[in-house]
Amino acid sequence: MNLKLIKKNIYSFVKIISTVLITSAIALESWNIYALINNINVPSSLNPIFWIERFAMMSHFIESIIAAFYAHSRQKMPIKYATYTFFVGTIGLLELFDQQDDY
Structure with a gap:
């Protein structure tokens, strides 16, 4: 099997799982705020789950800030790519920096 095909399949799987988990984390945090x-x-x-969820959201937020900062230099819209990176995580940054080789 081709290594690029394996990488593409893994990236797709991680993107789907990450999007579902971050969306769930947003819903969980919204429920927590509503309860408070x-x-x-x-x-x-549920406290350990809240801490894990907050750590993941902060990590994705930092990654989205990095993506927004570098997106313009890769001919991407910063807000759009930051939102994309927030939901998919590190994969978004890896894709953004892989495009550097194309230019």
């Missing part, structure tokens, strides 16, 4: 505003008790057993 309305004085609803959140089970303390």
